Amino acid sequence: MQGLLIVFEGVEGSGKTTQLQRSLHWLQDKGVSECLGTFAQEMSVVATREPGGTSLGLGLRKLLLEEGSRYENTTPIPIQDRAELLLYAADRAQHVEEFLKPHLASGMIILCDRYTDSTIAYQGYGRGLDLTLIQQLNEIATGGLESDLTLWLDVDAETGLKRARQRGRADRIEQADFAFHQRVQQGFQQLATSYPQRIVRIDGSKSEEDVHLAIQEILRQRLSQWYSKLSRP
Ligand code: Z5A
Numbered sequence: 001m002q003g004l005l006i007v008f009e010g011v012e013g014s015g016k017t018t019q020l021q022r023s024l025h026w027l028q029d030k031g032v033s034e035c036l037g038t039f040a041q042e043m044s045v046v047a048t049r050e051p052g053g054t055s056l057g058l059g060l061r062k063l064l065l066e067e068g069s070r071y072e073n074t075t076p077i078p079i080q081d082r083a084e085l086l087l088y089a090a091d092r093a094q095h096v097e098e099f100l101k102p103h104l105a106s107g108m109i110i111l112c113d114r115y116t117d118s119t120i121a122y123q124g125y126g127r128g129l130d131l132t133l134i135q136q137l138n139e140i141a142t143g144g145l146e147s148d149l150t151l152w153l154d155v156d157a158e159t160g161l162k163r164a165r166q167r168g169r170a171d172r173i174e175q176a177d178f179a180f181h182q183r184v185q186q187g188f189q190q191l192a193t194s195y196p197q198r199i200v201r202i203d204g205s206k207s208e209e210d211v212h213l214a215i216q217e218i219l220r221q222r223l224s225q226w227y228s229k230l231s232r233p
Contacts, residue, residue: 001042003104004226005145006219007115010153011185013160014204015211019153020047020111022212023219027109031216035223039230046103049113051091054098060091081127085137088119092141100145109223115147117191117199125187126180149222151215152192153204157181 008016023031024047033040052061064087067076079087092115103110116138124131161181192199202214
């Protein structure tokens with residue numbers, strides 16, 4: 001039995017990480033048993049993220065996001081846009097083979113913080129790299145593994161950045177200029193329009209509790225559909 005890959009996407013500060021953790025706890029406490037009936041005992045739910053879902057990925061995450069990890073004497077070494085793209089792709093290729101595929105093959109429900117759409121939004125729309133090239137690279141890195149469901153937490157770039165900055169020190173991408181973050185947000189909007197079957201928009205500007213309830217509703221529907229497939233003779 002193949003598991004399910006559920007991805008959380010959005011600009012920084014959209015609330016992905018908060019909502020992923022809340023969904024994980026809800027699914028583990030009651031969601032799975034509510035929606036999957038007799039199959040519930042066989043199901044477990046795990047959380048992961050990109051970049052950084054494997055040991056190799058943790059090293060890549062540090063290189064990608066922490067300026068301090070790339071100093072030559074006292075000068076930070078900038079990452080060129082195509083090098084950045086390839087590092088995200090390397091992280092993903094490792095994550096797919098080492099973590100996602102084996103867990104899906106054993107029937108698990110995976111909640112993943114960011115996946116292929118982030119590369120299209122950040123490196124494509126944000127940095128301006130060629131979208132066809134990025135799609136090809138996503139295909140190579142994933143071996144064709146797509147999410148079963150992507151929850152896009154839609155908040156405008158300004159709100160997201162304000163929330164992210166309230167938490168403290170900004171990482172390398174959070175420090176990029178505001179127009180960059182607006183382009184990233186447009187990228188997510190465009191993706192949601194292009195892939196309505198896979199990407200569900202959630203209004204991320206609402207309270208944390210309201211966003212959680214909206215996500216619960218979608219998860220209930222999707223898990224129930226999955227259950228009816230599993231229980232077919
Ligand atoms: N990146 C890329 O460029 N290309 C790629 O292919 C991939 C990634 C995969 C790392 O991502 C970076 O990598 C990211 C994109 C890039 N860019 N940056 N920077 P990450 O997921 O590790 O980091 P992040 O996107 O910056 O996540 P984040 O800042 O942690 O945001 P979040 O996960 O969406 O939000 P949060 O941590 O849940 O919440 C942020 C704050 O808002 C926090 O204080 C919450 O308590 C608060 N919050 C949450 N929900 C609400 C609501 N509803 N109302 C009010 N306040 C809220």
